[in-house]
Amino acid sequence: MITNDFWLERWQAGRIGFHQEGVNPKLMDYWPILAKQSKVLVPLCGKTNDMIWLAEQGYQVTGVELSSLAIIEFIGDNDLTYETHQQGSLKIHKVNELSIRLIEGDYFAFNEQNFDACYDRAALVAMPEPLRKKYVQHTLQRLTDKAFLLLITLQYQGDKKGPPFSVGAEEVIQLWGNQIKKLASENLMETNPDYRDGSYTSFEESVWHIDQN
Template structure:
């Protein structure tokens, strides 16, 4: 069973292979020019450097992360000054000098709405099948009616009951809606030896967009 305690333990024991050093090249390549001060939501953000990159583009960035350790490491690793306030079950860390907030707590307790865009590199694929519908519905409820979404998904032939979870194309289209489009995919086994060494024959990373009608 994949619970909050599972992820908290992964951070405590340093088993965070999902964390990427540096900015994700998919983000740099496929994030569009949105209006300055657009509100960008980053669910299950960990200590990703992608948050800094998005904030430096001039967006109002909100990352949501369960693990207090991940939050502490993000703030410390980037030498950030911040102010913290408690709002119910969530801690709000507002970064000084950057348009960036880190919300510490359970993503499903986060209820803000009206975000212009969402960046999901490793959130949906961290959700077991039993929570995946809830995750997508909760995320869509946080967004405006015509948001921009950049979603990175995986399909693979590995263990089905441990993350990162494989998510098929039909689920993505059915749950995110017909406006979502796959823009690129790559079998990483063919380009990165580590996936072959880990026993995969197929490990496809795909990038998806929902583009607002005004930007089409």
């Protein structure tokens, strides 16, 4: 079973192959124009610079991350300053230069609501199968009824197993409901040489959204 300690150890050991430098091109391609100051939730955010991009578009960004090391590296890598206060079991780190808050702690202990949008690049695929339904339900409870969701998933076959885990299209629809729609898919074995080492027979990355406006 994948536990919190598993992820903390991965960060401590620097085994963070899931981290992407720069801003994810699919975020820039598929994120809609939302009202300025919209509240955007980024579950299991790590130290992704996608949060910088979202904040620069004029949104209020809240990333939730278990690892204090990930948060420290995000702040240090981007030369940011911050203020921190404790809220129950969570630490709230408020960045001074941008409209970004980093919530340090277990995502399932984070109970704020009324987010206008959610960006999930690496959260659902980090969840082992027994936790996925709980994760989706918890996330939906954080969002408004009209919230926008941008979700990126992986579906693959081969010798390597997750995390990140393979989550097929049928499971995505079963978890999120019929309102979720696929926007695009990319065969990473054709476009990225890192996936041609013989570990996989197929590797597809898909972009999904829920747009209820």
